[in-house]
Amino acid sequence: MIQRDYLIIGAGIGGACACEAIRKHDKRGSVTLVGAEAYAPYKRWLLSKSFLREKTLVPRKYAEVDERWYPAHKIDARFNTAVTQLNIDRRVAVLGNGESVEFNKACLAMGSRPGRPPVAGVGLGNVIYLRSMRDAFALREMAEHEKNVMVVGGGLLACEVAASLRQMKMKMKVSVMHRHGTLLNRYLDFETATWVTGYFAKNGVTLLLGESLNGFEGKTVLRNIQTKSGNRVAAGLAVVACGGEPNLDLVRNTPLSGPHGSPVNDYLETEEKGIYAIGDLAFYPDRLMGGMRRQTHWENAREQGFVAGANMTGKKRIRYEQLPYFWTEMFDLRLDFVGDFTMQPTRVDLTGTHAKKKFTARYYQGDRLRGILISAGTPKQVESAKTELKRALGK
Ligand SMILES: Cc1cc2nc3c(=O)[nH]c(=O)nc-3n(C[C@H](O)[C@H](O)[C@H](O)COP(=O)(O)OP(=O)(O)OC[C@H]3O[C@@H](n4cnc5c(N)ncnc54)[C@H](O)[C@@H]3O)c2cc1C
Structure with missing residues (x-):
């Protein structure tokens, strides 16, 4: 022992x-x-x-x-x-x-x-769940030989993977299937989510929005993807990013x-x-x-x-006291999220414009500031956003 x-x-x-x-x-x-x-x-x-x-x-x-x-x-x-x-x-x-x-x-x-959706064919070859370096090597390798890839999900990971695969190989058809009408709808206000969705379409990603996954078809390796609405989409590779x-x-x-x-x-x-x-x-x-x-x-x-x-170690007794924070990168976009984005805001204050890809959106619940979204910001702006939010919270 x-x-x-x-x-x-x-x-x-x-x-x-x-x-x-x-x-x-x-x-x-x-x-x-x-x-x-x-x-x-x-x-x-x-x-x-x-x-x-x-x-x-x-x-x-x-x-x-x-x-x-x-x-x-x-x-x-x-x-x-x-x-x-x-x-x-x-x-x-x-x-x-x-x-x-x-x-x-x-x-x-x-x-x-990664979560596995409860549908047929989730264990087929060429259906990938991206979590580890090993998964990423497998995805890279498979994508090199494929013309048609489907990303299932519309959250941060799904969007990043779709954007990166599109940039990896312009000849490959990259589609995203998402059950909601806009990408990143869980995190973004409707207007910003609509803009991001349009940005993906403009960058050549095929969008299957409002479609839910019904299953993966194939004998040992993926051939088609079935949607709940009865559509059948050909794909030789799928990346499933439906939460974890x-x-x-x-x-x-x-x-x-x-x-x-x-x-x-x-x-x-x-x-x-x-x-x-x-x-x-x-x-x-x-x-x-x-x-x-x-x-x-x-x-x-x-x-x-x-x-x-x-x-x-017992030498310190520190409380964990950090604001929630994360970032994402897709195509040439960089978004930083400071605060709580788990609820749709009741009001959004936008400084800058979506069209210029440079903006700050302040998310409110009633009159309480709950989150600050920064597009194309600097680390200094992120730090200022943290200070601003802490102050607004009275901390
Ligand atoms: C592809 C991808 C992209 C991401 N991009 C972003 C991003 O842009 N921004 C962001 O903020 N976050 C991002 N994240 C999320 C971020 O990486 C995770 O939140 C972070 O890695 C969590 O760290 P962790 O140490 O808690 O767990 P992990 O990083 O998951 O590490 C846990 C480790 O424990 C090992 N393990 C599990 N069970 C056992 C066991 N029984 N015995 C021994 N070892 C075990 C696992 O194999 C793993 O290596 C991304 C995640 C993924 C998968």
Whole structure:
């Protein structure tokens, strides 16, 4: 049995930052980081962007942490290894290779996985779910030989993938099937969503809006896609981007698993003392905007990793207190979202114009500012938006 002061489960950005924070505050404690993927933590967000667009891949560009950092900081990092069982009472984790780790404190950083729609053919060859570097390599490879690709979904990931595939190979027909009338409708006001949708059409993406997926057809490999309205669309490759779910299998049927993620307190600690949950997994109290929230965005996982890692050492006791924030890139558009975009605004104040691709839209619920959307902004503008929103919230 291996004995450790700290065990980090999941080597994504959250797990990486938890390790960094532990080492910052505790130079000696023994740490094991276990990651199911074959790679050291990498920039997952690039997978739907330059990873698909660029002709030649430069692996260095994708690394978040140089894997030599771990031995240099006396962290036992095990990639290509999954934690298969977790005994919370005994504080023991079993690894895929049969070894067991007894730990004092743990951080759950297992992230999320793509949702699979409940239709026929979801497991066919050439139906891709983009989450990992491995999925992205497969998608790149398949797209090189295909003329006709369908992206199912109309959210951030679906739009990024469609735009990148279009840029990757102009000769390829790229279609997007989305059950709503506009892309990104979950995040954007109607006018902005209509503008983005038009931008995709202008850039040669075929749009099947108001159409729902009924199933994938093919013997072993995808041939056609059926829609609920009875249409049948030929496609040799499909990318399904219909949301995701937190990777909670390890803690299923325990209080560490809830319908919205792993519930944690202000310090990102679960109800089991010494066990923390972060990133895509954590259902945390939003101290600035109110309510409980689970975010599936990069900055959130990163910052929560730093907070949980520091708190685990017992040398710090930091509350997680960040505004929700994420960004997206599609074609030459860059959108930054500061605040809460989970509800349609009742009022929008637009500065600048959609036509010029440069604008700021302030989203209100009644007279309360809840979110600031910036198109083609600078990091400085994003920081100012955070300050403005905090001030409006009285924080
Ligand atoms: C293609 C793509 C593009 C994205 N683009 C953006 C973007 O532009 N902006 C943005 O804000 N966010 C973006 N995101 C979301 C962002 O990447 C995630 O929110 C972030 O990666 C979450 O970090 P995490 O550490 O919580 O989880 P993850 O990054 O998912 O890492 C979790 C890791 O844990 C591993 N794991 C799971 N179970 C186990 C186990 N039992 N044992 C060991 N290891 C395990 C997983 O294999 C994975 O490597 C994107 C996501 C994807 C997939």
